[in-house]
Amino acid sequence: MSATCEFQAKDYRSDLKPIWCPGCGDYAVVQGVYRALAAIGRPPHEIAFVSGIGCSSRIPGYTTAYGFNSVHGRALPIAQGIKLANPDLLVLAAGGDGDGFSIGGGHIAHLIRRNMDITYLVMDNQIYGLTKGQLSPTSQKGRITCTSHYGSLEAPVNPLLYVLAYGAGFVAQACPSDLVGMAAILEEAIRFPGFAFVNIQSPCVTYGEEAQQLKGLKAISQSLAELHHDPSDRLAAMDLAQEYGTKLHLGVFYKNPDPAPTFEALVKERQALLMKGAPPRERILDLFIKS
């Protein structure tokens, strides 16, 4: 891994012009990412930034990292392949609430139990933005959208509680209402040695409801630090997480004080162990010799 040298936020900004709606919360998110990356200082070419499909999933293209705007819901499997192929890379994954918790919802638990050092940020806007405003898994019950003119009949998922139950080592929430705080949380998440999850309440100005705009979010937001929440207490974190959707807790819900070894670390050990005295690739067929 190359020594970290001086980088500034702008070094991570690509010249692809974002095509988000004016006022979209994702503009702030990508700013936060620039700042966090600058603080960490890895050169852009040592960063792989993977996303699925959605407005939010456009984010890798707006950075100077190696980006992969893949298919809907599959950012995490691809990110894992990248990490295992080259553990030295800084691997970021990002996407929307639908991308992550609806179509992609089956992948999160497995990445978490493998505990690869990947940071996953979800831009949670309680709506399907790119497809122009259908229910998302985080839309509240009763929500009226173009696929629910009579109101949603489903309770929303709870990203924070789910990820805590899955055993994530780092779980936090941020919001563009506090850009500095968001950048700091992202930095901490990336620095965390293991899987880290950051749920970002990122308003959709076009299809979001009044209450889900910055003003509304500010009204229900509440700093976990001020609550003197102990981020090493997982059960307490789960309890707080239950308030997702009613309160907006900002900060770190849970940070494992002694992080488990990462999957890639265990792989490296295993490789080191088995590489000794292994026959070269061109002799691998010897395994099949019978005599």
Place this chain on the structure above:
Amino acid sequence: MSATCEFQAKDYRSDLKPIWCPGCGDYAVVQGVYRALAAIGRPPHEIAFVSGIGCSSRIPGYTTAYGFNSVHGRALPIAQGIKLANPDLLVLAAGGDGDGFSIGGGHIAHLIRRNMDITYLVMDNQIYGLTKGQLSPTSQKGRITCTSHYGSLEAPVNPLLYVLAYGAGFVAQACPSDLVGMAAILEEAIRFPGFAFVNIQSPCVTYGEEAQQLKGLKAISQSLAELHHDPSDRLAAMDLAQEYGTKLHLGVFYKNPDPAPTFEALVKERQALLMKGAPPRERILDLFIKS
């Protein structure tokens, strides 16, 4: 729904001969299902029993219900379609740990947040049986199988904790070591008005480890009733559920004292509301008339 008349366990047994290995835990599970169904007394033709693919997923074929041995991991989506098409049916879904929590893992949370009245039983044997013994999502870390001769590097999933986090109204665990208890739990699960989940530790005698056989399971099993666990206390249930894999708690982890309305109930309301004065199907194109 037809009046419940007298049925006995044997009325739910089909004449398809099970092809499970001698001693497989699933033999006991299907017995438990026969008994629970007999206790409930719905005629077989009013029951739809859906599974995915796996040894355990063969179970519908061994009952006299309408069975659907579908594809790997998709029992729950199919079950939901059945329930919405005909809410009067008694809908059961079943499968293995791999079927449910690996390939099918993305569907559970969504069924639960919709809360349809479907009972889901997972025959958890910590292994992929049908494919002859690979790691399953519930295999413990370090587990040696034919896909992990050097030991698994992944922590297992926690079916009970996940399902509790998803907000299931009824969560229980059973084991063939107590057939009577299992039948009772299955009956209670089916009677619960809403989604119910039962994790059944069902030993794989062919690929399971010593500790996962009945004897080993008995050794770590522990009745929740005897622990005086209060099944209405969700956080306590979550706390107990954390011991999945080390202890085998048998009984009801959580039962929502005032169950939320089911999705199908809300649908019925909506239908009743909107059917009044709706144009007949053959006039639906009138919606497009401009004048």
Place this chain on the structure above:
Amino acid sequence: MRKDLVLGMAGSGGDGIVSAGESLLLAAALEGYHGVMTKSFGSQIRGGESSCRVRISTNPVLNPGGNLDVAVALNWEDFLKFGAELPVSGSTVVIYEAATGVAETDIPLVGVTPLQVFAVPISEMAKSAAGTERAKNTVVLGLIAGWFGIGAVAVMQGIRKRLAKKGQELVDANQRAFDLGIAFAREHPLKSDMAIAPAEAKGTPKLLTDGNDMCAAAAIFAGCDFFGGYPITPSTEIMQFFTDHVWKYGGAVLQAEDEIAGIGAAVGASFAGKKAMTATSGPGLSLKTEMMGLASIAELPLVIVDVQRGGPSTGLPTKSEQSDLFAAAFSAHGDVIRPVLAPTSVADTFAVTVEAFNIAERYQTPVIILSDQEISQRKETLDPIDTSRFVIEERLRPGAADLQGYKRFKDTDTHISPISHPGMPGGTYLASGIEHTEVGSPTNSGSVHQKMNDKRTKKFAPLKERRDLFEVAGNPAAPLALVAWGSVAGVCREALLLAREQGLDVKLLVPTLLYPVAEQAYQDFFTSVKAGLVVELSHLAQFHKVLRMHLDLPAGVKSMARSGANPFLPTEIVGALQHLLSELQRSHEGLLQPQE
């Protein structure tokens, strides 16, 4: 006076170009014209480029038209982004925003001199009349009314209706903007009159809708009680229609967590005895592959709509293409036949959808409706449809006799087996994706497998005999031919007329049934054919290849194919036919006499 007018307008999202097009089409409909409108957008959700194309005619409209008669550019960057979608020719009148500062003499259109060019101070007029730029589109509507005589009255009726609750002030402001547009047109007359002739059937109420809404409505008409799906452009409106209406008929919708769950729920509903549907677009179709195979072997009726967009992968989500035919016909492992139908317009989307349900129910099979972005999102005026003409089929249910020792997969002489469903006494069976015997028991016997594969393929024989699923137009004995499906068929219908006007002896085949390939229907069509074109918006010429797979095409029949988002013009198709003809004549002199 002209009988037909094609307008194309482009601007940035905020300009309200699309809603102007909608007002225009509505007005035309109210005045009794036939019309069609297509929209096209950039990938931005808001503020990106957007355009529409409106074709208005005194006769039924076959397609959105080729070159524009009228081009409206609120700014040039956005207009140019649509390239081949908004083609300007020497007979086009170009209207653009003067504020762009571009001189009428050097508008940025390469290789073409339009008939006439007007730089109009549109935003200025909007501000002066309504006090806001937001009235720009109303000014444009005024200009169109003034120059081309469309909607002078009806446009403002519509606008008034729409803005009623927003207050009189706003209505008046728009009226002023509209009038200013008309006035400007009057003051700057066209070289030659381009006003459209009055509509014949004035007054008869027309239907106005798009392909997605029509598909969903047709499904409900056909008795569909369940929809399971997941949003994806450009098919989402089908699910939206269901969520608005299906409850009224005792049905239900599930917006699932993904496409697999969406089709899975539909499979479950069908198993439970209900008519079920799912709808998606390319990426979603790919994800549904495994479930489609399950429905085929379990012999469960199911209708799957795939609204094609540019592929592969995410591709061009907002553009039209015909490149999902291979996936529709051939995806899913194993030997399986899955019928594929295609509509060619909003109007016939109704019949095709009803047909899809009938085929699904009769043959107990998944059926794919291959629509495309153009049809699904274009708005069309249509004459009322007499729904009483349509027969609605139901799956074959077991009678008392069948239920004696019920065999769900009994190999009858039609190879279709009576199908029960949960709730039906005496009909219980095991449905499965595993190969099964007639009673439904799992088997791995090679002979049973052979027998069941026979059953599952032979049952479709009668489907391939259907001739009503093939439209033949033009001279049945013609030596020249066009073959096309989907939205491209509409372009070919016009090319056919054009070609015949030019004395070419041509006919056109438009299949509704794409797969299984009805060999005989094509052979009959091709007997008279010496040369022809299979026209499609698929880079790999998928339809031409599928035909080759099943029949020996006449040597002179060639493929005319290219990638999506590059629409065909009737004129270029006729050009290609002319070329074929001359080649043909060179080869065997005097064989063909252009008809009188």
Place this chain on the structure above:
Amino acid sequence: MRKDLVLGMAGSGGDGIVSAGESLLLAAALEGYHGVMTKSFGSQIRGGESSCRVRISTNPVLNPGGNLDVAVALNWEDFLKFGAELPVSGSTVVIYEAATGVAETDIPLVGVTPLQVFAVPISEMAKSAAGTERAKNTVVLGLIAGWFGIGAVAVMQGIRKRLAKKGQELVDANQRAFDLGIAFAREHPLKSDMAIAPAEAKGTPKLLTDGNDMCAAAAIFAGCDFFGGYPITPSTEIMQFFTDHVWKYGGAVLQAEDEIAGIGAAVGASFAGKKAMTATSGPGLSLKTEMMGLASIAELPLVIVDVQRGGPSTGLPTKSEQSDLFAAAFSAHGDVIRPVLAPTSVADTFAVTVEAFNIAERYQTPVIILSDQEISQRKETLDPIDTSRFVIEERLRPGAADLQGYKRFKDTDTHISPISHPGMPGGTYLASGIEHTEVGSPTNSGSVHQKMNDKRTKKFAPLKERRDLFEVAGNPAAPLALVAWGSVAGVCREALLLAREQGLDVKLLVPTLLYPVAEQAYQDFFTSVKAGLVVELSHLAQFHKVLRMHLDLPAGVKSMARSGANPFLPTEIVGALQHLLSELQRSHEGLLQPQE
């Protein structure tokens, strides 16, 4: 003495029939014979029916053989379950368990009188010799050694090795059982001697393995550093091999949560610059459809193995079929070409797998290896492979010049663009499933789309020129032809020899490259052909159809196709050829002189 012997044995799971077959094959290998063994099971995990077929020969073996020379039935129910997989003919020696109580005169084989029938008290002998029925299979091995002269020495060597740590007592018990079998054979001589001739190359060490292990080993040899997959019969052993060995080479495996994640991880690893693979069977292939499309448009090298089993859906998971060709070639929406290769034996699985990686790397594309259950799970003896003959290709990396204003998707004259990967300074770009410009920016421009589709299809032109991916055997100018792929090719190789012995002038074409279809290679082959057969285990004759799609087959070339789990016999193929020939001769008399 005979040069070739085909044995088929069946019993219930506990009988150890398969391990007997393995001991026999190993013994044969040690004695220098060539051999192949296939296994076939019921769907039970334990205690179900199981069978194996062992073919031993003094010459290289082309396939598992047709009719059995020796049939061993430990009980008849189980034996009969395998139907066409264990065909008994008039020249078969039948050996069965006397304890079944069936008289030698009325064994339950319809329509055939075997050469000789022996009811042997196998379990009784096992008990008396070893004190346990579990030695039944050793008795059978003794009978085979006694009657057919295979493994008289080597079998017990192997057994001794295997049981060494289990103690001398067990070894001795087996020795007694084995000797008792030999003795019985001696006391009951065969009508005609059927002992096999001694192997020529006695002593030369042979390789012994199956198709799945060979495929995985070849991948590692080719430089594959990453495997992402999900278990599924009959492909799981490929992942198992990786989990045992890839770490030794600094690589990694991910047993993913499902097939989508498995291929997704492989796509990620390839993006990160590593050679990556995934393996699956039918249902998994269907699930990978969307990701395959992504890899194609993102132009990422990737090898996907599909071990075919009976379909559709779950179908017949333990049986062989060739019905995934359509899915391999055509699934995934949009216009995309994805190369498909097929091995025909365990031996050439090595070369085909290496080739797959080379093609994937060179053309920056996903490549599908279509194996089948038979090849993947059959054990074959092979002569050592000289790995130094093989060239290993690497993807084209950007040089300093390319990195100046790097264009990831630069349309070069080969249409192949230098590809960077994370970690490479100056090479950053955006990979995406969205249509993109040369630099990788998302676009929805129709002209760029057309250009990129051109690039992604034209780049394969050189691949279609490759002739080394097509094997032609027999007389190049022959008027009769066979075309076959995969495991069926092996049967046709034998049919070819047989047919030529019978004086038929035939040739055989075996393509390794199934898709894209190399038209010229086939046209060259077919120029001399008047009649022939495309032989395949696919009910829909998928390969025949794919060929039709791309070329005009000679009128006399017909399809010989049926469902999986119904293996072809060389003799029936020759019979079909004979039939074609007579038809041909009837049509144009004396055209063909059977060669001397």
